[in-house]
Amino acid sequence: MNESQQLRDLELDALKEVANVGAGHAATALSQLTNRRVMIDVPEVAVCPIEEAANAVGNGNSVVAAVLMHVLGDLTGRSLLLFEKECAMRLAQMLLDREESASRVFGELEQSSIKETANILTGAYLNGLSDLLGLMLIPSVPSLAVDLCGAILSTTYLNFGHDRSYVIILDTRFKFEPGESSMEGHFVLLPDPASLRVILKAARVK
Amino acid sequence: MRHFVAAGERRVGRSEGTFSVLGLGSCVVIALYDGSSQVGGMAHVLLPDPSYNESPARLWRYATSAIPALIEETIAAGARRGRLSARLVGGACMFRDLLPRDQPNIGERNVAAARLTLAQAGIRVIGEDVGGEFGRSVFFRLSDGRVRVQAHGREHVEI
Numbered sequence: 509m510n511e512s513q514q515l516r517d518l519e520l521d522a523l524k525e526v527a528n529v530g531a532g533h534a535a536t537a538l539s540q541l542t543n544r545r546v547m548i549d550v551p552e553v554a555v556c557p558i559e560e561a562a563n564a565v566g567n568g569n570s571v572v573a574a575v576l577m578h579v580l581g582d583l584t585g586r587s588l589l590l591f592e593k594e595c596a597m598r599l600a601q602m603l604l605d606r607e608e609s610a611s612r613v614f615g616e617l618e619q620s621s622i623k624e625t626a627n628i629l630t631g632a633y634l635n636g637l638s639d640l641l642g643l644m645l646i647p648s649v650p651s652l653a654v655d656l657c658g659a660i661l662s663t664t665y666l667n668f669g670h671d672r673s674y675v676i677i678l679d680t681r682f683k684f685e686p687g688e689s690s691m692e693g694h695f696v697l698l699p700d701p702a703s704l705r706v707i708l709k710a711a712r713v714k
Numbered sequence: 715m716r717h718f719v720a721a722g723e724r725r726v727g728r729s730e731g732t733f734s735v736l737g738l739g740s741c742v743v744i745a746l747y748d749g750s751s752q753v754g755g756m757a758h759v760l761l762p763d764p765s766y767n768e769s770p771a772r773l774w775r776y777a778t779s780a781i782p783a784l785i786e787e788t789i790a791a792g793a794r795r796g797r798l799s800a801r802l803v804g805g806a807c808m809f810r811d812l813l814p815r816d817q818p819n820i821g822e823r824n825v826a827a828a829r830l831t832l833a834q835a836g837i838r839v840i841g842e843d844v845g846g847e848f849g850r851s852v853f854f855r856l857s858d859g860r861v862r863v864q865a866h867g868r869e870h871v872e873i
Contacts, residue, residue: 558760559722559775562737569736571866576809653808655866658737659849662721663808666740666760666820673772 520553522711523678526637527551531680531695533636534629541625542602544684548695551680561665561675565694566590568658572693573614575626576664578648579634582710583703586668587633587647588661589626591693593654595684596622598691614654623650633695641710664698676704716853719743722775724757726787733854740821742804742828742844743852744781746837747859748793754856755788757781761820762827777827785835800832801841801861801873803852810847821845841873 515523531548539546554564562568565588573596575589591599593614600618603625627650634645653660665675676699683692699707715731721741725733729752735743738758747754763778774780789795805821813819818826825844832839843850843863853862864870 557722559720559772562721562739574808576812578812648812651809651812653847655739655808655849656737656851659739659806660808661739662737662741662760663739663806663821663849667807667809667813 515553515555519708522708523553524551526640526707526711527553527678527680527695527697529640530633530636530678530697531682534633534695535682537629537632538625538682541628542599542684544687547683547685549681551678554677554679555674556677557674558662558665561677562658562662564675564677565661565679565696566657566681568656568661570657571655572596572657572660573622573652573654574657574660575623575630575650575652577626577630577650579645579697579699580648581645582643583645583699583706585697585699585703586664587630588664588696588698589629589693590657590660590696591622592690594690595693596654599625619652623652626650626652629695633697641707643706643710676701719756719758721758721760722772724755724774724780724784724787726753726755726784726791727856728753728791729856731856733856735852738804738850738852739806739808740804740819740824742777742802742821742824743854744777744784744828744832745801745803745854745859745861746784746788746793746798747801748788748797749859750797751792751794752856752859753788753791753793754854754859755784755791755793756854757784759824759828762823777824778831781828781831782835785837795836798837799840799859800837801854801859802828802839803843803850803861803863803873805844806846806848806850808847808849843871843873
């Protein structure tokens with residue numbers, strides 16, 4: 509496993525491109541769902557020890573709505589969709605076609621709409637990867653948690669990591685534009701270490 | 715003074731200040747305290763034991779190796795073994811529906827490993843706030859050894 513802890517520049521670039529294509533598709537889907545402009549940042553790719561992973565995406569102390577899905581098929585791993593809690597609330601209200609201040613409670617209907625959104629966005633992300641890499645990718649059912657970002661990240665890495673000493677993180681931040689700073693989130697792909705080679709091979713990085 | 719204890723780290727101190735962890739998920743925090751000397755130590759472990767991965771050298775990552783080391787460090791700072799007691803926090807499990815049902819999740823295993831290691835060392839556990847499907851923030855006061863636990867969407871508790 510040691511060989512994949514240090515990625516070469518070429519490999520990092522390939523993974524960034526992969527994340528960019530996936531997140532680009534997801535952002536397009538989100539934009540069409542909400543009828544708003546969605547911008548994505550340049551993806552960040554990190555390979556870090558589990559001790560540091562809780563702070564590797566977003567702000568560890570902010571409350572987020574997180575939807576986790578397994579990724580199965582030619583590559584395995586997990587997809588994690590994070591919305592700032594405020595963003596998740598507003599998004600649910602948009603999708604449910606409600607007044608912005610109608611509800612402050614993250615109830616069953618809101619949760620269900622966020623999970624459904626995550627289904628669509630993750631589907632779009634994986635479709636982007638499928639087209640780019642020629643791989644078959646299948647998402648699992650989604651699971652939602654609303655909690656501190658750091659707690660969600662560490663729990664995800666530790667419960668599902670096959671090798672639990674380090675994690676590979678493809679993180680792309682997105683934001684609604686125009687919108688307040690809270691109207692943002694992250695598309696995160698967490699490939700299993702064994703799948704890293706599959707991605708790089710499919711991307712033809714030698 | 716508040717000191718944050720990151721994952722895979724520990725801190726030992728005496729009589730003043732607070733040791734804190736924000737956003738604790740499946741990890742477990744072990745707080746040891748000796749009321750007479752007011753010496754306290756806190757470890758923030760990620761995994762039950764070194765069999766879980768390839769880096770056994772990381773002592774503070776695992777409950778089974780961090781706890782004996784933390785006991786030694788609190789004793790070196792002036793605590794007495796016979797007066798030490800422990801409080802445990804964490805071991806939560808989010809996304810339960812994506813986990814295999816036939817085996818305990820990592821949070822449960824962390825808590826079990828911490829309890830067993832403390833029992834083997836003869837240290838009594840006098841307070842616990844563990845399990846559940848929510849993250850926690852932990853504040854360990856060195857003046858009296860009490861631990862305040864905050865969770866998103868729940869009243870805070872003190873153990």
